[in-house]
Amino acid sequence: MNQPPAAVSATAHAKVNLHLGCGDVRPDGFHELVTVFQSLSLPTTVTLSEVPDGDATSHVAGLTVSGETAAQVPVDETNLAWRAVIAAVSAAESKVPRVARIHIDKSIPVAGGMAGGSADAAAALVAAREFFELPLTDDELVDLAADLGSDVPFCLLGGTALGTGRGEELAPVLVRGEYHWALALAKGGLSTPEVFRTLDRLREERDVPRAPAPDDLMAALVSGSPDELAKHLVNDLQPAAISLKPELRTTLRAGLDGGALAGIVSGSGPTTAFLCRDREHALDVAAHLATTGTCAATLTAHGPATGARLN
Secondary structure, rough: OOOOOOOEEEEEEEEEEEEEEEEEOOOOOOEEEEEEEEEEEEEEEEEEEEEOOOOOOOEEEEEEEEEOOHOOOOOOOOOOHHHHHHHHHHHOOOOOOOOOOEEEEEEOOOOOOOOHHHHHHHHHHHHHHHHHOOOOOHHHHHHHHHHHHOOOHHHHEEEEEEEEOOEEEEEEEEOOOOOEEEEEEEOOOOHHHHHHHHHHHHHHHHHOOOOOOOOOHHHHHOOHHHHHHOOOOOEEOOHHHHHOOOOOHHHHHHHHHHOOEEEEEOOOOOEEEEOOOOOHEEEEEHHHHHHHOOOOOEEEEOOOEEEEOOO
């Protein structure tokens, strides 16, 4: 009988919402969404390592984090990766004698609207299935992902997808070509629930434009043209994010002044994403943004990237 590996690693990636249409709040407190996700080449890697003398009733002995934003990530059982491991073991309904220590190596901004925590959870689900040798199907992992958070199923799938419901009901979207982005990281994060509440308030106060159906955007993705895609980027949460962080308006203007094809707040923000023609163009836009003082840092990325995979 083969011995299980002493350590297992899996990697998942950040996301950007190319289209984010947000309906009114539902009776369950969530909003009905129509969104087009694309995964980006900013990874998070989750490693589960065996703790030989650990308490087998808990399955997780601790959690550590590395990366520039490590200090902002919780290292207790509230962490989404920790919760994902426990959820996977519990769902398998089998006695698992192993205990793991979790390590997360993050390159995704925290509380930046790029699914950083969701990517951690997706990678942790994939790693946990392998590490604990759990008899869970891919569909069962997706169900667990949806229970953990609205963006976690997409981080499992990766690529480009149409999301409906809370964003957890996914259908793959055909894409030609590769898309390059300059990303401006804001000083401080934004609470996703607060952004949604602010959108509700703004809609009560005035007529806030709503995103159209994403048909034209999906046609642009099939064309493979960044210039065409740039015409159709839209985010219903952007006015709310700007209301909470007015400086984002200046960042968006700076990116366009730097030559970006289009700029958009990523998800609930406050990261702003600027679509560019190619890698060199993205580097140029990021360099320009870095000189303006309108953001804390800049990154470049491309998409679509893969979903959560074992390393």
